[in-house]
Amino acid sequence: xxxxxHLQQACKRGSxxxxxxxxxxxPSASMSSQQSSKRIxxxxxxxxxxxxxxxxxxFNEMRRRCGVVQGDILDVINSRxxxxxxxxxxxxxxxxxxxxxxxxxxxxxxxxxxHTSSIPRGLITRNVMSSVHHFHNHHLIPxxxxxxxxxxxxxCNYEYKPSPQALLHICNSWGVSPSEVIxxxxxAKDDIVCGNRAGALTVLLDYNGMHNYEQQDLQGELRPTYxxxxxxxxxxxxxxxxxxxxxxxxxxxxxxxxxx
Numbered sequence: 202x203x204x205x206x207h208l209q210q211a212c213k214r215g216s217x218x219x220x221x222x223x224x225x226x227x228p229s230a231s232m233s234s235q236q237s238s239k240r241i242x243x244x245x246x247x248x249x250x251x252x253x254x255x256x257x258x259x260f261n262e263m264r265r266r267c268g269v270v271q272g273d274i275l276d277v278i279n280s281r282x283x284x285x286x287x288x289x290x291x292x293x294x295x296x297x298x299x300x301x302x303x304x305x306x307x308x309x310x311x312x313x314x315x316h317t318s319s320i321p322r323g324l325i326t327r328n329v330m331s332s333v334h335h336f337h338n339h340h341l342i343p344x345x346x347x348x349x350x351x352x353x354x355x356x357c358n359y360e361y362k363p364s365p366q367a368l369l370h371i372c373n374s375w376g377v378s379p380s381e382v383i384x385x386x387x388x389a390k391d392d393i394v395c396g397n398r399a400g401a402l403t404v405l406l407d408y409n410g411m412h413n414y415e416q417q418d419l420q421g422e423l424r425p426t427y428x429x430x431x432x433x434x435x436x437x438x439x440x441x442x443x444x445x446x447x448x449x450x451x452x453x454x455x456x457x458x459x460x461x
Contacts, residue, residue: 239444243377248386249326253310257303266292309432320445323371324349363394389423402426
């Protein structure tokens, strides 16, 4: 019950890339063998579906049943009448509820989250909070892994990714600069743009090269700091390139967050 209240409070306020191995995209992402010290990271924010849990939602079927042919499905639905919105969100809720029964962690997720438990970890998802609760209560807490706090779902009062609004809120709640945070996700147009606009480091998870990104596909705001093919690769990247250091005033950050 305490965890549920905690999460609800957060709501209120040219060539193909290598098929394996971490790919650094930006000059600042050069490997640590060329650096004198590791970069300090004070928090990590994750996307959920397709990043820390295996994607099982059939978005093509969701679009078909909601009658959304083009554009962002949530934006299109929100532009409709209240009655049409209710009908579409009922369909989405039905599909998401079915997906809960198939939810499982991405390979390497548990080990990664255990390794990073010394620093804050947040979640920004376009899924619903009931799915976040299921994720926490059935997959993290039983394994002794602390839940994501804050965890921001689509019901929360923040603009959807790629807006950086939710990410900036998380950084503020932790009392850290966005430049000390990593945003991790499997969507270049949502997660990476969100992180880049906030001023965070960004890691694009292209699981096993599924999206087969080309150099020209990831330009401008779509360009991540790193591209990885799995969560174990990201785990190795953290160990090699970064020093995980908790926020300097974690208690003040928690008090500020809980006061919202």
